[in-house]
Every structure is written in structure tokens, then in C-alpha cells.
Amino acid sequence: xxxxxxxxxxxxxxxxxxxxxxxxxxxxxxxxxxxxxxxxxxxxxxxxxxxxxxxxxxxxxxxxxxxxxxxxxxxxxxxxxxxxxxxxxxxxxxxxxxxxxxxxxxxxxxxxxxxxxxxxxxxxxxxxxxxxxxxxxxxxxxxxxxxxxxxxxxxxxxxxxxxxxxxxxxxxxxxxxxxxxxxxxxxxxxxxxxxxxxxxxxxxxxxxxxxxxxxxxxxxxxxxxxxxxxxxxxxxxxxxx
Amino acid sequence: xxxxxxxxxxxxxxxxxxxxxxxxxxxxxxxxxxxxxxxxxxxxxxxxxxxxxxxxxxxxxxxxxxxxxxxxxxxxxxxxxxxxxxxxxxxxxxxxxxxxxxxxxxxxxxxxxxxxxxxxxxxxxxxxxxxxxxxxxxxxxxxxxxxxxxxxxxxxxxxxxxxxxxxxxxxxxxxxxxxxxxxxxxxxxxxxxxxxxxxxxxxxxxxxxxxxxxxxxxxxxxxxxxxxxxxxxxxxxxxxxxxxxxxxxxxxxxxxxxxxxxxxxxxxxxxxxxxxxxxxxxxxxxxxxxxxxxxxxxxxxxxxxxxxxxxxxxxxxxxxxxxxxxxxxxxxxxxxxxxxxxxx
Numbered sequence: 001x002x003x004x005x006x007x008x009x010x011x012x013x014x015x016x017x018x019x020x021x022x023x024x025x026x027x028x029x030x031x032x033x034x035x036x037x038x039x040x041x042x043x044x045x046x047x048x049x050x051x052x053x054x055x056x057x058x059x060x061x062x063x064x065x066x067x068x069x070x071x072x073x074x075x076x077x078x079x080x081x082x083x084x085x086x087x088x089x090x091x092x093x094x095x096x097x098x099x100x101x102x103x104x105x106x107x108x109x110x111x112x113x114x115x116x117x118x119x120x121x122x123x124x125x126x127x128x129x130x131x132x133x134x135x136x137x138x139x140x141x142x143x144x145x146x147x148x149x150x151x152x153x154x155x156x157x158x159x160x161x162x163x164x165x166x167x168x169x170x171x172x173x174x175x176x177x178x179x180x181x182x183x184x185x186x187x188x189x190x191x192x193x194x195x196x197x198x199x200x201x202x203x204x205x206x207x208x209x210x211x212x213x214x215x216x217x218x219x220x221x222x223x224x225x226x227x228x229x230x231x232x233x234x235x236x237x238x239x240x241x
Numbered sequence: 242x243x244x245x246x247x248x249x250x251x252x253x254x255x256x257x258x259x260x261x262x263x264x265x266x267x268x269x270x271x272x273x274x275x276x277x278x279x280x281x282x283x284x285x286x287x288x289x290x291x292x293x294x295x296x297x298x299x300x301x302x303x304x305x306x307x308x309x310x311x312x313x314x315x316x317x318x319x320x321x322x323x324x325x326x327x328x329x330x331x332x333x334x335x336x337x338x339x340x341x342x343x344x345x346x347x348x349x350x351x352x353x354x355x356x357x358x359x360x361x362x363x364x365x366x367x368x369x370x371x372x373x374x375x376x377x378x379x380x381x382x383x384x385x386x387x388x389x390x391x392x393x394x395x396x397x398x399x400x401x402x403x404x405x406x407x408x409x410x411x412x413x414x415x416x417x418x419x420x421x422x423x424x425x426x427x428x429x430x431x432x433x434x435x436x437x438x439x440x441x442x443x444x445x446x447x448x449x450x451x452x453x454x455x456x457x458x459x460x461x462x463x464x465x466x467x468x469x470x471x472x473x474x475x476x477x478x479x480x481x482x483x484x485x486x487x488x489x490x491x492x493x494x495x496x497x498x499x500x501x502x503x504x505x506x507x508x509x510x511x512x513x514x515x516x517x518x519x520x521x522x523x524x525x526x527x528x529x530x531x532x533x534x535x536x537x538x539x540x541x542x543x544x545x546x547x548x549x550x551x552x553x554x555x556x557x558x559x560x561x562x563x564x565x566x567x568x569x570x571x572x573x574x575x576x577x578x579x580x581x582x583x584x585x
Contacts, residue, residue: 052460078462086460092453094519095446098261103450106443107462115443116261155462 003066005030005159005190006051011060012214013046020046022214023060028159033181033191035201035222038211039235044194045087047211048161051192052084053077078107083157085148087164087194093137097128100136100147104154115154122150125180127173141168149177153184160184162193166200178204198226210234264441267521271437274522275430282422292418296490298532299425300483304505305512305524306432307479311472312510313519314436314445316452317367321378323506324362324385325355325477327499329484331395334402334494344413344489348482355481356474363473367466370455379506386500401495404488413489421490428486429525432479437521439475448472449519480509503551511554515561517570526569531557 006028013021021043028034036044049055051062053074062070069077083104092100101119102112109115123129126146131139136147145165152160162181166174174197181191182204195201201208202222210217210225212234218225225231278299285291304326311317332351336342366377389396396402408414415421439445447468450458455465488494498504508531509524516527531554538550565572 054456054460073464074459075462075464078460082460084460086457090454090457092450092457094453095449099446099449102261103446103458103463104461106446110443112261112263112441112443112446115446151457151461 003063004028005065007063009061009063011050011062012058013050013055014058019214021050024216026209026216026219028190028192031185031188031190032207033185033193033205035205035208036192036194036211037201037208042211043214044211045163048084048163048194052082052161078155081158082161083152083155084161085145085152085163085165089141089144089148091136091144091147093135095136096132097123097134097136097139097147098132101150101154104151107155119154122153125153126150127176142170142173145169157189159190159192162191164194164196166195166197174200262441264438267437267441271433278426282419282426286419289418292422294533294536296418296422296425298528299422299429300487301509301512301532302525302528303425303429303432304480304483305509305516305528306429306436307476307483308509309513309519309524310436310439310476313513314440314452315448315469315472317469317473318375318510319378320375320506320510321381322480322509323382323500325359325480326484326505327385327389328355328358329481330488330494330499333485333488334404335395337404338402343411344485345411348485351481351485352478356478359477360470360474363470367469382500382506386496389496389500396496399496401493403493406492424486428483433521435475435479440521444468444471511558515558515568517568520568520570523568523570
């Protein structure tokens with residue numbers, strides 16, 4: 001059997017005395033859509049930052065296709081096939097929408113025209129094509145989130161990490177993104193998604209990971225996990241008898 | 242999304258779709274501007290005072306354009322570019338005085354040394370961001386000044402180095418001011434061409450992405466440090482070429498004239514800022530405004546109250562910072578956008 005796409009072994013990240021991510025182990029197989037849920041401050045975004053290299057783990061190892069990538073910088077990991085969006089939407093504000101997407105396309109393309117064509121096709125996928133010439137700062141929050149998805153997709157990633165990409169989107173937009181993720185997943189892209197909207201979580205991921213206080217509390221199908229007593233306790237507290 | 246303007250918006254976008262400006266689109270405009278500048282030089286035939294101002298303006302336009310590569314596109318607000326300018330001047334002087342080399346041949350080694358030194362000193366400084374980076378580059382200038390004073394055998398110390406007057410094209414020394422105006426215009430043309438080429442290339446997009454958001458740039462696969470270093474090296478190589486030409490123009494260089502902050506390091510940043518930081522023609526506009534103004538102020542005010550010319554320039558900079566955040570070019574673009582909206 002070949003190595004899984006991602007293999008986390010006892011990964012921890014401490015900030016001083018705070019164990020933001022504490023001894024987390026799990027694997028991701030090629031072609032999965034995995035949701036990561038958990039209360040605020042559970043370490044979800046820190047986990048993402050460890051995966052894409054914005055942070056280095058304090059201990060433990062992260063294997064990508066069997067190779068330890070724990071010490072690689074974000075741009076190296078991008079070249080390996082990691083694409084991501086940020087929780088606090090991060091676009092290049094002074095550049096146009098098209099140029100933002102082009103920055104992603106340049107990962108594998110050096111010709112400007114070709115990069116622009118690829119960028120445009122991704123903007124069409126997320127429904128931003130008609131705004132291509134606008135400055136990204138002029139977009140609504142939902143627009144900026146979709147732009148981040150377009151930029152990540154223009155990198156033709158193997159694994160996409162979406163950090164609360166649905167937040168601030170209206171119902172139609174949420175459905176559009178859902179359809180898009182499913183379509184791309186069918187074409188072979190693996191997704192790791194931080195998501196608060198449990199309806200969305202149920203809709204598309206077969207496997208859900210629950211983080212709480214940096215630890216992996218539970219994993220399994222959405223129904224399994226959401227009926228788990230420890231998970232309910234983490235979210236709404238212990239029942240007082 | 243039931244905006245009645247949407248169809249118009251869509252039409253507007255559709256007309257733009259698939260059209261990314263490339264270097265080829267930029268060349269006609271660049272050529273047109275250069276022709277205008279040639280005309281400007283010809284307008285002042287025989288007026289050596291004005292030709293001197295023009296030559297200086299073109300030189301500084303070229304230098305500010307070089308600065309604009311890393312300072313404007315890359316967003317790294319260097320105030321230490323005089324170091325690379327001085328390297329070009331000293332390297333050329335040494336090659337002429339020591340090896341009787343033609344300044345034309347000294348250009349390449351000067352630019353190479355400028356680029357190498359830039360990459361080496363920037364490596365640690367690029368860890369700093371924003372104002373801290375700017376302050377560190379100012380400190381570099383002071384270190385370079387001290388070194389230039391100390392290593393007399395290379396720089397001539399406080400006395401400086403002078404190149405003997407031997408007129409001729411191979412010596413890059415001319416009797417008339419007009420030749421210098423064209424020499425500097427040639428430098429400006431090369432600088433503008435290189436800037437435009439970078440701006441419309443993968444490197445240009447990477448530099449702008451790094452300027453706008455380093456974290457996102459990294460996540461998109463851009464090697465941030467390498468991008469900054471390459472931008473800095475190209476920028477510094479052009480500064481060194483400018484230093485070489487400056488030496489051939491004034492034929493004497495000494496540490497105060499090369500390193501005193503306002504003379505080069507801060508001035509090129511200021512010119513780019515006033516003209517329009519990050520834009521292709523902003524530095525040119527800035528130089529055409531500031532250099533003649535500075536000459537005038539120095540002649541009119543500097544004699545009466547020493548330093549008052551600097552005071553006036555500082556005031557202009559403050560006004561620009563307050564009211565023209567994106568410089569003259571930014572203001573023009575804004576006006577154009579507004580009138581476009583009204584016309585539509």
C-alpha cells in the first residue's frame with residue numbers, strides 16, 4: 001500500500017505554556033473531504049498553519065506522501081501541492097481580482113498571458129469573472145473569500161485547505177461553493193475544511209475531525225461525531241444534574 | 242444581486258476580459274514619451290543651464306525608476322540606495338584611473354558589484370518590515386559613508402576621486418551639455434524599459450504580491466526572500482549604472498556628495514513617492530517636477546537662508562503625503578476613473 005497523502009504523527013505546537021495543538025495524529029487519504037470542527041480556540045487554524053508551513057511544529061512529524069515536510073517553508077509546500085485560504089480573508093488589496101488569481105497561477109506557469117487565462121477560468125468557477133478588472137479591496141467579504149478560493153485553485157493544488165470559507169457567504173453562495181468543492185473533489189482534489197456550519201459539514205464530508213483545546217477529541221462520520229457525548233460536552237458544556 | 246447596473250458592469254468586464262497589459266502594450270506609450278523628452282532637449286539647444294537641469298532630471302528619473310522596482314513594486318522602502326549609486330561611481334573611477342578602462346566597459350562590472358553587494362547586505366535587513374526596514378537602510382548609508390572615508394586607497398577618502406577631462410565618446414566625456422542630456426535620457430530609457438518588463442512579468446506580480454501581503458504570497462508559492470533579493474539586485478545594478486554616469490558627468494565624487502542622505506538616498510525615494518510609487522511613469526514625473534524646482538529653490542532661497550530649499554521640499558513632501566497618497570500619477574488615474582464614470 002502506498003503512503004497516505006497526509007500523515008500526522010503526534011503533532012504539537014506550543015505557544016509558551018499554551019498547547020495550541022497537542023499531540024494530534026490522523027491521516028488523510030487521496031480524494032477525501034475532511035471537515036475539522038471544534039469550539040473557538042480549539043487549535044483548528046494553528047493546525048492549518050502547521051500543515052501549510054506558516055508555523056513549525058514544536059514536536060511530532062507531518063508526512064506528505066511518506067516524506068517529512070515539517071521543516072519546509074510555505075512556498076515549498078505550495079509547490080508540492082498545498083493550496084489554502086485564510087480565516088481572515090487575505091487578498092492583495094491593491095491588485096485587481098484577476099491579478100490576485102494570477103499570483104496563484106504563476107506557481108506552475110511563467111507566461112503572463114497563460115497565467116491570466118488560467119486565472120480567468122478559475123474566477124469563472126467561483127463566479128467572479130465579471131469583477132476581474134476591479135481592485136480586490138472593492139469586493140465584498142464573500143467576494144474576497146471566493147477570490148481566495150480562485151487563487152488557491154489557480155495553483156492546481158492536490159490538497160486544498162479551506163479555513164472558514166463559508167463564513168460571510170449567503171445561502172446561494174454557500175451552495176455554489178459546496179457544488180464547486182464536490183465537483184473538484186470528483187476530479188481528484190482532496191479537501192481539508194474548517195467549518196462551523198454543521199449543515200455544510202454533514203452535506204459534504206464523510207469524515208469529521210473534532211478538535212478541542214488542541215487535542216483530537218473524536219473522528220468519524222458527521223452523525224457519529226455529533227452524537228458523541230464528549231463532543232457535545234465540549235460544545236455546550238456538561239449537563240448539570 | 243438585482244443591481245440594474247449589473248449588465249453594464251458585465252459588459253465593461255467582458256470588454257476587458259482576456260486583456261492583461263503586457264510589455265508589448267506598454268512599448269508604444271514608452272516610445273511616445275521618450276520622443277517627447279527628446280523634443281524637450283532639442284527645445285533648449287544652446288541653453289546650457291536648462292540642459293544641465295534636464296540632464297540631472299533624467300538621471301534622477303532613471304534612479305527613481307530603479308528604486309521603484311524594489312521600493313514601489315516590491316514595497317521595500319529603502320532609503321539606502323545611495324550605497325549602490327556610490328559603488329557604481331567608485332568602481333568606475335577606479336577602473337578609469339587604475340586600468341584606463343573606458344567608462345562604457347566599466348558599466349558592467351559596476352552594475353555587477355552593485356547587485357552583489359545589494360543582495361549581501363539586504364539578506365539580513367529583509368528580515369525587518371515597514372519602518373524598521375527603512376531605518377536599517379538609513380543605517381547602512383552611514384556605515385558606507387564611514388567605510389568610504391576610511392578606505393582612502395579605493396575612494397580617495399574625504400578628498401574624493403576625480404577623472405581628468407578628456408573629451409570623447411569612448412571616454413563618455415563631452416564638451417556640450419546636450420550630449421549629457423541625451424546620455425542621461427538613454428539611461429532613463431533603459432531604466433523605464435527594465436521597469437516595464439519586470440512589472441509585466443511573473444517577477445513583477447510576485448513583487449507586488451509580496452508588497453501587498455507576504456503571508457498570502459508565501460502560501461501561493463512565492464519565495465518571498467528570493468523575490469525581494471532579486472528585485473533589490475536589479476534595482477541596485479541600475480543605481481550603480483547611474484552612479485557611473487553621474488561620475489562621468491561631474492567628474493569628481495566624494496563621500497558627502499554621494500552619501501549625504503538628501504542628495505541621493507532619500508531623494509530618489511522622495512521623487513518616486515511624489516510622482517506615484519509603483520507606477521511606471523511616476524518617478525519620471527516626480528523628477529521632472531522636483532529637480533527643476535530644487536534647482537530653482539537652491540538658486541533663489543539657498544543663498545539667502547541656507548537650508549531653506551530643503552525646508553520647502555520637505556513641505557512639498559508633507560503635502561504629497563497628506564493629499565496625494567498615490568502621487569501625481571495616482572491622482573491622474575483617479576481623475577480619469579471619475580470622469581469615466583461620469584461619461585458612462
